[in-house]
Amino acid sequence: MTGFDAIIARDQRIEPRDRMPDAYRATMVRQIAQHAHSEIIGMQPEGRWITRAPSLRRKAILLAKVQDEAGHGLYLYAAAETLGADRADLTAKLISGAQKYSSIFNYPSLTFADVGVIGWLVDGAAICNQVPLCRTSYGPYARAMIRICKEESFHQRQGYELLMRMTRGTPEQREMVQEAVDRWWWPSLMMFGPPDAESPNTARSMAWKIKRHTNDELRQRFVDMSVPQADALGVRLPDPELRWNEERGHYDFGEVDWAEFRRVIGGEGPCNAERIAVRRSAHEEGAWVREAAEAHAAKRAGRAA
Numbered sequence: 207m208t209g210f211d212a213i214i215a216r217d218q219r220i221e222p223r224d225r226m227p228d229a230y231r232a233t234m235v236r237q238i239a240q241h242a243h244s245e246i247i248g249m250q251p252e253g254r255w256i257t258r259a260p261s262l263r264r265k266a267i268l269l270a271k272v273q274d275e276a277g278h279g280l281y282l283y284a285a286a287e288t289l290g291a292d293r294a295d296l297t298a299k300l301i302s303g304a305q306k307y308s309s310i311f312n313y314p315s316l317t318f319a320d321v322g323v324i325g326w327l328v329d330g331a332a333i334c335n336q337v338p339l340c341r342t343s344y345g346p347y348a349r350a351m352i353r354i355c356k357e358e359s360f361h362q363r364q365g366y367e368l369l370m371r372m373t374r375g376t377p378e379q380r381e382m383v384q385e386a387v388d389r390w391w392w393p394s395l396m397m398f399g400p401p402d403a404e405s406p407n408t409a410r411s412m413a414w415k416i417k418r419h420t421n422d423e424l425r426q427r428f429v430d431m432s433v434p435q436a437d438a439l440g441v442r443l444p445d446p447e448l449r450w451n452e453e454r455g456h457y458d459f460g461e462v463d464w465a466e467f468r469r470v471i472g473g474e475g476p477c478n479a480e481r482i483a484v485r486r487s488a489h490e491e492g493a494w495v496r497e498a499a500e501a502h503a504a505k506r507a508g509r510a511a
């Protein structure tokens with residue numbers, strides 16, 4: 207065994223200059239681009255609360271979190287570029303709908319409690335999925351993931367801390383938290399992707415050590431982790447079938463609405479059109495910045511010559 211297969215078998219990293227099967231490269235570009243797009247689109251649900259945060263402290267925290275998400279998108283686009291992808295082309299594919307981003311960001315953030323619940327559940331699910339990606343087989347992606355996970359873990363704690371404050375507040379605040387949990391719980395479970403039996407990419411991505419666990423394994427890990435956290439907050443997870451299974455050593459949980467998942471990734475979620483429209487207009491309105499940066503770079507290069 208030599209080359210690519212030997213590197214994978216030894217559990218070492220594939221680096222940009224290594225030979226790799228075309229399908230490995232295509233899978234990596236697909237996953238990294240989808241991940242980068244998710245970070246960038248993911249700024250929108252929380253971003254709309256920055257101007258309406260209830261205190262200066264909450265505003266500063268939220269602003270920092272949303273800025274981190276932009277940074278994550280940038281590291282990830284840079285990782286995709288090491289595979290030969292072109293950043294402008296990836297953005298064009300996001301805007302045209304040719305590439306996906308996470309289903310979760312197609313749901314609206316209706317109250318300030320959503321900021322806390324996104325931090326707790328959405329960042330919690332992201333961490334569950336992404337910590338194993340620190341050991342993914344493609345070097346630049348694995349290394350980007352280390353810093354991203356550290357920041358996501360801060361994001362998750364800020365969400366949980368916000369919810370702790372709100373659940374110890376007024377009955378209205380507690381109700382607001384419960385209502386947000388009711389809306390975000392099931393979509394959070396969908397973040398892990400389709401069930402293993404219906405996941406076309408899992409087997410090959412596991413063989414290539416891109417994915418270290420299957421979608422269902424990570425979903426289970428997330429449920430097991432979230433139940434005690436919900437108890438500590440004093441909120442109810444909206445699943446009547448959720449109960450501890452002594453034999454399995456895991457929580458049993460109800461069936462995700464996979465028809466809804468397919469609708470959302472097919473473009474029919476509550477906010478798909480709005481998310482893409484906002485991204486498209488930001489891109490178009492930012493054209494002058496890209497042009498100015500290019501003109502500046504050309505001028506500097508001319509001067510150096």
Ligand SMILES: CC(C)(COP(=O)(O)OP(=O)(O)OC[C@H]1O[C@@H](n2cnc3c(N)ncnc32)[C@H](O)[C@@H]1OP(=O)(O)O)[C@@H](O)C(=O)NCCC(=O)NCCSC(=O)Cc1ccccc1
Nearest residue numbers: 241244245248307308309332396397398399405406407408
């Ligand atoms: C697990 C999975 C998401 C999917 O496994 P795979 O082996 O790749 O696919 P599989 O065969 O199982 O699925 C078949 C098809 O369905 C697609 N699809 C599946 N699930 C979803 C979905 N939920 N949404 C949309 N599409 C989904 C999938 O791409 C594939 O598409 P294809 O038609 O083939 O092109 C994997 O790509 C992964 O780990 N990605 C990295 C993590 C990542 O991207 N995290 C981002 C969110 S966290 C964040 O942004 C942080 C944050 C927090 C708070 C605020 C702001 C930011």
